[in-house]
Amino acid sequence: MTAPSIATVADLRAAGHVQRSVKTEIRQNLIARLAAGEPSLPGIVGFEDTVVPEVERALLAGHDLVLLGERGQGKTRLIRTLQGLLDEWTPVVAGCEINDHPYSPICARCQNLLASEGDLAAIEWRHRSERFGEKLATPDTSVGDLIGDIDPIKVAEGRTLGDPETVHYGLVPRTNRGIFAINELPDLAERIQVALLNVLEERDIQVRGYQLRLPLDLLVVASANPEDYTNRGRIITPLKDRFGAEVRTHYPLELSDELTLIAQEAAVLWDGTEAGDYAAPLVPSHLLEVVGRFARNVRDAPQVDQRSGVSARFAIAAVETVAAAAVRRAAVTHEGAAVARVCDLPAVVPASRGKVEFDDADEGREFEVLDHLLRRAIIETFRSRLAGLDLRVLQDGFGDGRTVTTGDTTSAQELLDQVGAVPILSQLLDRLEPDSIGEGPAAVGVAASAIEFALEGLYLNRRLAKDSDGARTVYGA
Numbered sequence: 001m002t003a004p005s006i007a008t009v010a011d012l013r014a015a016g017h018v019q020r021s022v023k024t025e026i027r028q029n030l031i032a033r034l035a036a037g038e039p040s041l042p043g044i045v046g047f048e049d050t051v052v053p054e055v056e057r058a059l060l061a062g063h064d065l066v067l068l069g070e071r072g073q074g075k076t077r078l079i080r081t082l083q084g085l086l087d088e089w090t091p092v093v094a095g096c097e098i099n100d101h102p103y104s105p106i107c108a109r110c111q112n113l114l115a116s117e118g119d120l121a122a123i124e125w126r127h128r129s130e131r132f133g134e135k136l137a138t139p140d141t142s143v144g145d146l147i148g149d150i151d152p153i154k155v156a157e158g159r160t161l162g163d164p165e166t167v168h169y170g171l172v173p174r175t176n177r178g179i180f181a182i183n184e185l186p187d188l189a190e191r192i193q194v195a196l197l198n199v200l201e202e203r204d205i206q207v208r209g210y211q212l213r214l215p216l217d218l219l220v221v222a223s224a225n226p227e228d229y230t231n232r233g234r235i236i237t238p239l240k241d242r243f244g245a246e247v248r249t250h251y252p253l254e255l256s257d258e259l260t261l262i263a264q265e266a267a268v269l270w271d272g273t274e275a276g277d278y279a280a281p282l283v284p285s286h287l288l289e290v291v292g293r294f295a296r297n298v299r300d301a302p303q304v305d306q307r308s309g310v311s312a313r314f315a316i317a318a319v320e321t322v323a324a325a326a327v328r329r330a331a332v333t334h335e336g337a338a339v340a341r342v343c344d345l346p347a348v349v350p351a352s353r354g355k356v357e358f359d360d361a362d363e364g365r366e367f368e369v370l371d372h373l374l375r376r377a378i379i380e381t382f383r384s385r386l387a388g389l390d391l392r393v394l395q396d397g398f399g400d401g402r403t404v405t406t407g408d409t410t411s412a413q414e415l416l417d418q419v420g421a422v423p424i425l426s427q428l429l430d431r432l433e434p435d436s437i438g439e440g441p442a443a444v445g446v447a448a449s450a451i452e453f454a455l456e457g458l459y460l461n462r463r464l465a466k467d468s469d470g471a472r473t474v475y476g477a
Contacts, residue, residue, distance in 0.1 A: 003089055003125035009102045010119035012091055019103045022177055022217050023062040026085045030059055033085075041081045044074065045264060046257035047249070051078070054247045059085070063244025064200055064220040066185065068229055072311020073249040075223040079134075079181045082221065086128035090177065094122035097169050098176040098214070099131070106176075106214050131178030133171050137187040143195045146170045147205050172199055172216070179219045186228035186235045193239045196220075200242035227307060251299060251312065258292040258315065259285075265316045268323040278330055281323040281338035282442060284449050286385055286432040290345065291318045293377035298356060303369050308357040317355065318348045333411035339445025341415075342378070342456045343407050343473060349374060375460060382457030385431050393423055394454055395463055398477040404455065407472040412441075412448035419451055428454055 006012050020028070033040050040056055041047075055078070058065040067075040092099045093110045100110040102123050114121050135146065143149070148170040172180055182188075188196075199205060203216045222243070228234050252258040269280050295315035298304060325344035330337065349370045358366055397420065398404075404418045422428070428450045455475045458464040467474045 001088075001127065003127070004091075006091070006125075007122060008119065009114070009121050009123060012102055012123060013119065017091065019101055022086070022179070022219050023059075025087055025090075026059055026082075026219060027062065029085045029087070030056060040085070041078060042084070043264070044078055044081060045261045046252040046254070047074070047078070050253075051247055051249050054245070058245035058247065059219075061244065064222075064242070065245040065247055066222040066224055066229070066243045067247050067249055068224055068226045069249030070225065070251070070307075070309030072309060072313050073251055074312060075249055076181075076183055078249070079179075079183075079221050079223065080132070082179055082219070083128050083132040086131055086178070088128055089125045090128075090131065091123045092126050092177070094124045098173045098216075099126060099178065101177065101217075106216075126177075131175070132181070133175030133178065134181045134183070135171055137182055137184045139187060139189055141188055141192055143192060144168075144170060146172050146192065147195055147199075148173060172196075172218070173205055173214060175218060176214075177217045179221060181221045181223075183223045185222040185224045185239075190236055193236050197238055197242060200239070251309070255289070255292055255296065258296060258312075259288055261312055262288055262292055262315050262319050265312075266319040266323075268320060278327040278338040281327045281330075281340065282445065283319055283323050283326070283340045284433050284446060285435075286381060286453055287322060287340050287342075287345065287449070288319060289384070290374075290377050290381045291315050291322065291348070293380050294318065294348070294374050297373040297377055298370065301369065301373060303358055303365070305357040305359055310356060314352060314355045318352055321348050321351045329408050330411075332409060333414070335411045335413075335445065336441025337445050339412060339442060339449055341406070341412075341445075341449045341452045343410075343452065345374060345378070346371075346470075378453075378456060379460040382453070382460065386428075386454065386457060389424070389427060389431060391424070391454060391458060391463075394419075394451075395458055398464065398475070401476070403474050403476040405472065405474050406452055406455075407468075409471065412445040415448045415452060416444065422451060425450070 006015055006017075030040055034056070041052055044052060055065065059082075067078065069075050090099075091102055093102050093105055093113065096105070096107065096110050098107055100106055102114070102121065105111050105114055135141070148167050185193075199216065199218070200220055203218070205214050205216065220243075224235070226248070229240070252261060266283075268283060292315055295310060295312075295318065298314065299310040304310065322340045322344045323338070325347040326340040327338040329335070329341075329344065330339075349367060353366050353370060356366070356370070358369070404415070406415050425447060429447065432450045432453060433446050455464060456466075459466040459475060465476050467476075
């Protein structure tokens with residue numbers, strides 16, 4: 001990530017650099033990616049056939065855009081990905097607060113500098129990561145925060161109030177020649193929304209009556225909740241009209257997209273210097289599917305306030321909690337590897353309760369509702385993965401009052417020893433974990449995870465009994 005060595009305006013001209021507006025730069029880079037068959041917004045999951053094409057069309061049209069969607073639908077992630085469409089490096093006048101292009105400066109300071117030094121003026125290079133500005137809208141956001149204000153220090157240094165160089169620029173002009181993003185746009189007070197009108201329409205700013213004409217070069221992207229982004233909500237109509245495109249986001253439409261997103265975002269790989277021997281806990285794919293189905297069940301549950309939605313972070317945090325539960329159990333039982341099992345899933349319910357808003361009629365029943373939806377996700381996964389597999393040999397092993405105990409104090413090897421030889425183990429693994437590890441402690445953990453999942457499925461299908469006190473679970477006939 002080394003910046004070009006060009007250091008003056010003269011060198012820049014000699015190198016054949018051509019000035020482009022931000023929207024032209026993004027458009028041309030996007031077209032190049034599309035033509036090369038590359039993903040335009042890498043890392044964005046589940047939007048390939050819906051949201052991404054709409055965003056691409058908006059960018060190609062040169063429109064400022066607003067993303068409308070419930071919380072946790074990936075709006076902020078998508079917005080931040082847009083900076084990847086900027087050129088890796090771009091030249092600016094050295095020392096400029098608002099990133100003026102050396103060929104056409106817009107602030108008084110750089111205009112005077114170029115007038116006196118000409119092509120000998122020094123330039124600097126901005127990486128695309130420095131050309132992205134972001135602001136979370138809050139009711140106390142001021143015009144000074146976004147646009148700018150008088151800088152009392154500059155006035156105290158002897159400049160007059162009429163001098164444009166006494167202005168302290170806000171976030172918007174400081175993102176000149178880049179992308180400015182504002183999250184939760186309707187949360188801005190109406191007078192602040194008014195201040196954005198000229199930025200979007202005329203591309204200029206006004207600071208306390210100064211006669212400033214700064215033709216800002218920006219792509220403006222905003223996010224909002226659809227309920228607030230209406231005339232009846234907290235957005236002024238003239239500001240809505242300034243955005244060229246509105247794009248609706250959504251939660252993952254397919255279970256496969258949900259699982260891909262979970263696998264991509266969940267942080268279950270820890271620094272080994274901090275996590276000892278359990279730096280890489282394994283959450284088997286069948287348990288990832290349980291969590292994905294659990295999140296979708298919660299999202300669709302009538303007891304949940306549909307206006308607030310259920311964030312994709314719900315499932316991501318759930319997987320991280322399951323991994324943590326597996327590490328805790330592995331440390332207590334001195335296992336060689338931390339592999340998640342069904343007994344780790346209940347930890348998700350209390351950890352995720354605060355992430356869901358329930359209807360008033362169901363307040364106080366949150367634990368009960370989430371526990372029911374988790375059990376439903378387990379049985380749905382059981383039927384999806386093990387449909388048609390004859391588990392009678394496993395069920396028949398519980399004759400003569402035999403039981404199997406599992407839980408927070410039972411290691412994988414202890415569980416397998418209790419169950420004994422399972423003729424269908426290889427078939428179970430083929431269905432549940434076709435890519436499982438072949439040898440070592442992790443393989444023992446995966447085998448125990450598959451057996452325990454099968455036992456739980458038999459129980460939920462009323463083919464086995466189960467008694468549990470939280471930390472300890474006993475399966476029997």
